[in-house]
Amino acid sequence: MREMTEKLHDFLLQHIDEMSQEWLDSREVEENSIYTADASSETTEYLREQNQYFTRTIVKVLTGKSLETLSDWAQKVAKGRAQRGEPLYQSIKHFKKFRLIFLKQIESFFYLHPSSITYEDLFLWNKLVNEAFDQTIELFTVYYEQVSDAQSHAQQMLISELSTPVISISDTVGVLPLIGQINDYKNSNFAEKVLLQAKELNLSCLIIDLSGVSSIDTMMTNDLFQVIKMLDLLGIETTITGIRPEISLTAVQLGIDMSRLRTYGKLKDAIDKLLH
Known part of the structure; x- marks a missing residue:
């Protein structure tokens, strides 16, 4: 052998x-x-x-x-x-x-x-x-x-690292564009990063643009509006753009009062209004 x-x-x-x-x-x-x-x-x-x-x-x-x-x-x-x-x-x-x-x-x-x-x-x-x-x-x-x-x-x-890039567009106004699925931000200290960046930039107004969000669940809708409340406590006014009907419906079902929020269909409209 x-x-x-x-x-x-x-x-x-x-x-x-x-x-x-x-x-x-x-x-x-x-x-x-x-x-x-x-x-x-x-x-x-x-x-x-x-x-x-x-x-x-x-x-x-x-x-x-x-x-x-x-x-x-x-x-x-x-x-x-x-x-x-x-x-x-x-x-x-x-x-x-x-x-x-x-x-x-x-x-x-x-x-x-x-x-x-x-x-x-x-x-x-x-x-x-x-x-x-x-x-x-x-x-x-x-x-x-x-x-x-x-x-x-x-x-x-x-x-x-890149999931919450608050972009400064003036001395007092910033934009937070959210892209993809809101669930992508769940494990990335989303709220903490937004608050820190907004504070570091000395913003008085933050535009949160949701036009690039493909889907959002009840939990994340609630988390998003909790961030808006915390921004309010810091004296930072929030404007929402690109909000989808399902997000509005979920917010209403959660008992979230959206009447105090400024909303615009397009990001461009909000920027034009706030800067001019």
Whole structure:
């Protein structure tokens, strides 16, 4: 068995270029994917190098070598794929494609030496190769998710930093444009940031523009009007623009008195009124 395993090892190494090319030829045109068939020659060579390093490591497993270096490879490649936003399923799909190509080469080797290879040999090789591929995919997934989670956390931190930008448009008037879903502001110390910024800018009037808000629930409507009350306690008058019918309805259902609030349909109208 040992002798045939060594021969298989050498056979696979001799066919690395062939396996890599077959894998590269199997690519399809996929928009915004590193794996697309119409990728630049530089990207194609980059993929070839990564694939061939992976292949050499898998081949070594047949002769009892450790998969430790494969962990380093999986971490490096997964980090690159995650940072460029490549979907995880794309990479897993290509792992599966290459696994079939690799096993097909073992099959070719068997047909070259049918009388010298036992079923025991085939079962062992199949077991070692599949375990190596499965472990690589598992490691790749773990590292990919680690990088993806870190990026997501960084983005959330950035959103938190930028989610309440009070813009000063005069010595006494500022604008707070809210964009997206109000729920996005729930965990970003929304009220505290608005109050601090309004106070730091010495505003006497703050325009809260809701025209960019896509949805708002009862809890956040209540929280928003609590912020307006706190601004009032600081002597800062609030003007609301772009208010949607559902927000008005929710406010009424909550028993919020909107009669004391100045409201305008458009931000431009409020600015024109307050500045002129």
